Amino acid sequence: MDLDIDGVRIARERADLALRPGERLLAGGTFLYSEPVTPGVTGLVDLLGLGWDPWSVSGGDLEVAATCTIATLRDRAASAAEQHPGLRLVAPCVSAFLLSFKVAHTATVGGNLCLGLPAGPMAALFAALNATAEIWTPDGGTRTTPVADLITGPGRTTLAGGEVLRALRVPPGGLAARTAARKLSLTAFGRSAVLVTGAAPGGAPGAAPGAAPGGVDGADPAVRTVRIVVTASVPRPLTLPVPAGDHDALDTALDRVGDWYDDPHGSPDWRAAMTRRLSHEVLEELS
Ligand SMILES: Cc1cc2nc3c(=O)[nH]c(=O)nc-3n(C[C@H](O)[C@H](O)[C@H](O)COP(=O)(O)OP(=O)(O)OC[C@H]3O[C@@H](n4cnc5c(N)ncnc54)[C@H](O)[C@@H]3O)c2cc1C
Known part of the structure; x- marks a missing residue:
């Protein structure tokens, strides 16, 4: 790791997500810390301080927070798969990762989607389950998009500057x-x-x-x-x-x-x- 930046801010509330010049969002950091710092990046804003509930069911939908780790996703899905058979798809998609125990407990679902890697298995999982991505916009609003449409090419997404992937919502049909x-x-x-x-x-x-x-x-x-x-x-x-x-x-x-x-x-x-x-x-x- 060669992390030559000025500092890391821990986000505690939504207002803290307003990025200052040179700042970039940080989730698990497994990718960010494995690469040289992108030129121009001088600071990170840590999403984990927001304390989002990683997994919740309401109104028949499952909401998985963007900050849910791959290990938590795997474990929660294993417990819930009898009640929600669609979640049996989580295990093969998690297996498609090449992650150590340590990385699996740190890497997040949202980080994988936001990277937009063609081999990123979270897109394969959530798109098949017809999930929707909830995205926080910098003006304080929210927009939603089918997960299948979030990634537009290798390393490219529809996320505009300052937008934050908040959660994935799996409908009852999924x-x-x-x-x-x-x-x-x-x-x-x-x-x-x-x-x-x-x-x-x-x-x-x-x-x-x-x-x-x-x-x-x-x-x-x-x-x-x-x-x-x-x-x-x-x-x-x-x-x-x-x-x-x-x-x-x-x-x-x-x-x-x-x-x-x-x-x-x-x-x-x-x-x-x-x-x-x-x-x-x-x-x-x-x-
Ligand atoms: C040893 C190792 C093995 C790996 N194997 C695989 C693999 O098999 N398959 C694979 O696809 N990837 C793999 N990765 C890449 C990566 O670690 C994972 O894709 C992981 O899920 C990224 O999540 P993270 O929380 O660590 O993201 P971070 O490193 O924190 O962030 C990644 C990017 O996403 C942005 N970001 C993160 N969360 C959000 C959010 N909520 N809203 C907006 N932007 C956000 C960050 O700004 C950054 O640009 C591997 C990495 C390592 C180190």
Whole structure:
């Protein structure tokens, strides 16, 4: 760590989040402290002092604070998964991280989303569960956006300067969903090259039709829709609502993808082929 800054302010209330010139938000610090200081950054504002409740259920929604650590997310979801089967998706998504015990207890859900890394598994998790991101704006307001739309490219999000990711809200449909996940890396413990998650309306396959988890815009409510989310092999999360069992529709949707991610963890052609294979597996499992 080479942290040459002037100081760290601990935020205690929302007003403390008004960033001064040169300041940047700090959550767990596992990424910030692992990189050289960005030129121009002279101070950090620590979000953890706000003491947000990491996990709460109200009005049927689950709210996960941006400052919830990966370990807390994993442990709370394990306890709640019997009541909320959609939360079974947390375990494979947390496993997709390459985190030590120490980092897992420090890194936060919000930090992972705000980094916008293509292989960031929190986008794969919350987008599949049709979650909404609550964002505090610098003027004291709040805006919301589907998690699937928060990340716009490698290291890029829709967060404007001074905006703070406050929480992720999982709707009842996401909590009740049946889910599946597939991950592939070039090596046994390598970074994800492809991560495909999926969610389908709760209940056994073939049960009464229902809307997709949380509702898919434009979906015919008489057709069960599987929400497939592709990450790691594409620059930003890709959400594909596909009618259950319709593998042709999935192929058609994947044929339209033109920007497969290219980095040392996998070539675009290989990622495209493996994404297709894993997506069909997820669709099969959830149909
Ligand atoms: C050993 C190690 C292994 C890792 N493995 C993985 C991995 O497998 N997959 C992966 O995706 N990442 C990995 N990371 C990267 C990173 O640590 C994680 O993505 C982690 O979740 C980041 O969370 P954090 O709380 O530590 O973020 P921080 O380092 O505190 O912040 C990261 C960025 O997000 C911003 N930020 C944080 N919270 C908010 C918020 N609420 N609102 C607005 N902006 C915010 C910060 O300003 C900063 O720009 C790894 C890091 C280490 C050190």
